[in-house]
Amino acid sequence: MYLGIDLGTSSVKTLLIDADQATVGSASASVDLSRPHPGWSEQDPADWIAATEQALDELKAKHASALAAVKGIGLSGHMHGATLLDASDQVLRPCIMWNDTRSHAEAAKLDADPRFRAITGNIVFPGFTAPKLAWVKNNEPAIFARVAKVLLPKDYLRLWLTGAHMSEMSDSAGTSWLDVAERRWSADLLAATDLSERQMPELVEGTEPAGALRAELAARWGLKPAIPVAGGAGDNAASACGMGTVKPGQAFASLGTSGVLFAANGAYLPNPESAVHTFCHALPNTWHQMGVILSATDSLNWLVGITGKGAGDLTAELGDKLRAPTGVTFLPYLSGERTPHNDAVIRGSFTGLGHETGTAALTQAVLEGVAFAFRDSLEALSAAGTELSRVTAIGGGSRSRYWLKAMATALGLPVDVPADGDFGAAFGAARLGLIAAEKADPFAICSAPATEETVEPDAALAQAYADAYRRYRALYPAIRGVS
Known part of the structure; x- marks a missing residue:
C-alpha cells in the first residue's frame, strides 16, 4: 500500500492505493x-496538521x-x-498563501532585477514566495529577523511527519529563488531578499525519499516506523503525475x-x-509550462454567494446544449490575474x-469568462513555444458538461x-x-488513465465564440485604465 497526502487550499485529502495503483480508500x-x-x-499551519490528523484518523x-501495510x-x-519558522521550528506568523497579492510592489521591484527572469525563467509574480518575504521584511521586520527556515506548505507537513527540513524541485520552482534550469537554489536570488541557503530546505527530486516517518506518528495510526516520505510535488505537478501528464505533448x-x-x-x-510559468516537473530531468488563472471555480462560487443558489442549480439552468454568447461578458479577475497579465490590482x-x-445569463457569462481565460493561457503557451492538440479536463468544474463544451469551443x-x-x-502524491x-x-508508474469521452468544439458556435473572445480581450485594457 502507498499513501498520498494532498494539502489543498480548502481541505487535506489522504488517499490509499495498492501495488496495482487501485484506490483502496480516501x-x-x-x-x-x-x-x-x-x-x-x-x-x-496548525490547521494543516489538525486536518491531516483528522483525515488519517478517518482513514x-x-x-x-x-x-498498516503502507510502504511509502x-x-x-x-x-x-x-x-x-524560527530556530526552534515554531511558526512565526500565519502562512501567506498563493492567492495573496499584498506583495505586488515588492514583486515588481524584484522582477525589475534582470537576474530573476534570467535564472528562474519566470516573472516574479506577487503570489510567489520571494516577494512575500520582501513584504515581511518591509512590514514585519521583527518577524523577518527571526526567520530561520522558510518552508512551502506541504514541506511544513513533512517537517511534522519526519522532522526533516526538505523540499523538491517542482514546488521550489515557484519561489523565485530556484535556478530552474540547474534545479538548485540560487545564492544570488536569495541574497537579493536578504536570505541565504541555510534558511532553505534541502532539495531532492520528487521521486526520491525526503525524510522518514517519525515513530510516534507511525504508532498513532498503526503504520510502520521510518516509512520513506517522497519529495512529492507542488499540487499541479502532482496532478500531472496522477494524470500521466509527464511527457512532451501531454x-x-x-x-x-484556480x-x-x-x-x-x-x-x-x-x-x-x-507570463507562462516554467517550472521543474516532479520527475527528474523534466519540466513543465503552465498558464494560471487565479479564479476558476472560485468565480462560480462567488456567483453562488451572490445568488444564494448552488453551483449545480446555476449550471442546470443552462441545460445541456451549448448556447451562443449573449453579449454579457465576465472578466474572472476577482483576485487579480497571472497569465497573461501579471496584474495583482485588476478586478473582475x-x-x-x-x-x-x-441569473442564467450571468452564469453563462461566468463559465465563458473562465473558458476565455483558459484561451488566454493557450495563446501564452503557444507564444512560449508549446502547441497543444488536445487537453484532459480535471478538477471540480469538469463535472459540468456545459462548462466543458464551453472550454472546448473557446480553446x-x-x-x-x-x-x-x-x-x-x-493520487499523484501516492504514485510518488x-x-x-x-x-x-x-514514467512506467505515471501512466495516463483511460478516456471516458471526448468533448469536441461546437463548430456551429465557433465564430460566435471567436467574436465573444475578441470582446473579452478588448475589455482588459479598457477596465485596467479605470481600475
Missing part, C-alpha cells in the same frame, strides 16, 4: 482560509489493515506559500479553485514575457448587462474526460510515494 478534512484585509489570504477507522508516502500541496486543464493549463516538457523552455467585472439579464481543442477515478494531486519506496520507473 478521507479528507476541511481547512479554513482567512482574508483579514483586501488582497490578503492566510492560513494557520484508519475505515481501512486500518490497509494503512507522498506529499502534495498548494504552492508558493510562505511558512516562516496537457491538462484543471478547473479547480485554473491551470498545464503542459509537460522534456526540456527547459522559458519565456517569462508570455460584468459588461453588457441589461434589464433582460437574468478550439478536443477536451478528454478521464474514466471514473481519482487521478488528482493525492510508490516510486520512492520501490525505486520504480517514474
Whole structure:
C-alpha cells in the first residue's frame, strides 16, 4: 500500500492505493482560509496538521489493515506559500498563501532585477514566495529577523511527519529563488531578499525519499516506523503525475479553485514575457509550462454567494446544449490575474448587462469568462513555444458538461474526460510515494488513465465564440485604465 497526502487550499485529502495503483480508500478534512484585509489570504499551519490528523484518523477507522501495510508516502500541496519558522521550528506568523497579492510592489521591484527572469525563467509574480518575504521584511521586520527556515506548505507537513527540513524541485520552482534550469537554489536570488541557503530546505527530486516517518506518528495510526516520505510535488505537478501528464505533448486543464493549463516538457523552455510559468516537473530531468488563472471555480462560487443558489442549480439552468454568447461578458479577475497579465490590482467585472439579464445569463457569462481565460493561457503557451492538440479536463468544474463544451469551443481543442477515478494531486502524491519506496520507473508508474469521452468544439458556435473572445480581450485594457 502507498499513501498520498494532498494539502489543498480548502481541505487535506489522504488517499490509499495498492501495488496495482487501485484506490483502496480516501478521507479528507476541511481547512479554513482567512482574508483579514483586501488582497490578503492566510492560513494557520496548525490547521494543516489538525486536518491531516483528522483525515488519517478517518482513514484508519475505515481501512486500518490497509494503512498498516503502507510502504511509502507522498506529499502534495498548494504552492508558493510562505511558512516562516524560527530556530526552534515554531511558526512565526500565519502562512501567506498563493492567492495573496499584498506583495505586488515588492514583486515588481524584484522582477525589475534582470537576474530573476534570467535564472528562474519566470516573472516574479506577487503570489510567489520571494516577494512575500520582501513584504515581511518591509512590514514585519521583527518577524523577518527571526526567520530561520522558510518552508512551502506541504514541506511544513513533512517537517511534522519526519522532522526533516526538505523540499523538491517542482514546488521550489515557484519561489523565485530556484535556478530552474540547474534545479538548485540560487545564492544570488536569495541574497537579493536578504536570505541565504541555510534558511532553505534541502532539495531532492520528487521521486526520491525526503525524510522518514517519525515513530510516534507511525504508532498513532498503526503504520510502520521510518516509512520513506517522497519529495512529492507542488499540487499541479502532482496532478500531472496522477494524470500521466509527464511527457512532451501531454496537457491538462484543471478547473479547480484556480485554473491551470498545464503542459509537460522534456526540456527547459522559458519565456517569462508570455507570463507562462516554467517550472521543474516532479520527475527528474523534466519540466513543465503552465498558464494560471487565479479564479476558476472560485468565480462560480462567488456567483453562488451572490445568488444564494448552488453551483449545480446555476449550471442546470443552462441545460445541456451549448448556447451562443449573449453579449454579457465576465472578466474572472476577482483576485487579480497571472497569465497573461501579471496584474495583482485588476478586478473582475460584468459588461453588457441589461434589464433582460437574468441569473442564467450571468452564469453563462461566468463559465465563458473562465473558458476565455483558459484561451488566454493557450495563446501564452503557444507564444512560449508549446502547441497543444488536445487537453484532459480535471478538477471540480469538469463535472459540468456545459462548462466543458464551453472550454472546448473557446480553446478550439478536443477536451478528454478521464474514466471514473481519482487521478488528482493525492493520487499523484501516492504514485510518488510508490516510486520512492520501490525505486520504480517514474514514467512506467505515471501512466495516463483511460478516456471516458471526448468533448469536441461546437463548430456551429465557433465564430460566435471567436467574436465573444475578441470582446473579452478588448475589455482588459479598457477596465485596467479605470481600475
